[in-house]
Amino acid sequence: MPSEVRVSIAGASGYTGGELIRLLLAHPGVRIQQVSSQRFAGKSVGKVHPNLRKGTDLSFSPLEEMQPCDALFLCLPHGESSKRKDWVDGIAPRVVDLSADFRLADAALYERWYGKPHPHPELLGSYVYGIPELHREEMRGAMRVSSAGCNATATILGLHPLYAADVVELDRTVVEVKVGSSEGGNESGPATHHPERSGCVRSFAPTGHRHTAEMIQELGRGREIAIHFSATSIDMVRGVLATSHVFLKQDLDEKAIWKIYREAYGGEPFIRIVKERDGNYRFPEPKILAGTNLCDVGFQRDPASNRLVVVSAIDNLMKGAAGQAVPAFNLMCGFEETTALGFLGLHPI
């Protein structure tokens, strides 16, 4: 790779695109070549992402004016990148797609959860699934990575050590996520009108959420598993809190659970095991993760049963989107995985 990687971002006027610009402006090995937006073509980045005022003199270009570059981030609406496959192939050798188009490797799983056949089933499986904690070695030198969904990321990272260690019943996992409004993107609608959205605790996907497919793929790893997943939007801008209930196949005490998580995540730069006995933040909480690429994971064993409750938290725009895409890019291009991702968050916030 050249010492300076020319990067472009397609669909950069959304919240995820804005976060990517923020992160990549601070990356010592990157020059942002172009950022695209149809709606804001010609406008300066600072007009749309006010936190970036004076941070860059970039303006948005329409998609059709994008030039070849070394690496392309796709922040387009779901369905758009697979529709533009040939264009994408002609623009950049390395691609990180933040949409859902290539997350699943199995065409039948895609059709079941997305309700229609994939337009390019021959490409499924050609993208590395974007969670580095699970696919780090595949990402090194890869040409295509598909970033994971935010709810899927929080859930998978919470449960991965238990599924990998094969200590939980495979058909009884129940997950409830509470999510912030930025998951819905920056387009407004009747449901986001302030009087409707403010103060809400709104169950928007009690069943059938598409991210469930990613959880089945990544936690099951070929095994038949069932994830019973529900999602609720709450009065929060950023963040995902996943509360997962699993049932242990064997009688493991909390020290044994600690050992499983420590072995899986002890060396991970972006995962913290959070389970403390005192203080205000005894278990993971998305509030203090805003702007970080961290995932906090904690757990508690129900002493009266074999139920284990796992709590995991992320910033949906960071570890659940833009933040997750940058370590993938770093690994693809040979940079240190943690480059441009050192922010530890704010407190109080």
Next chain:
Amino acid sequence: MKADCPVCGATISRQIDMVVGELLECTDCGTELEVLSLTPFVLAEAPQEEEDWGE
């Protein structure tokens, strides 16, 4: 000399200037621990002030 945290099982090394009764924090689970003895090196969970989290 090393001991395991009685709560999470993390390995904790004895520091040369530690004394019996000293309080330290487990770096993994944050539990406040008390040094019960130096040889052998034994740790126990320090008494905690109760908080009404069950409200």
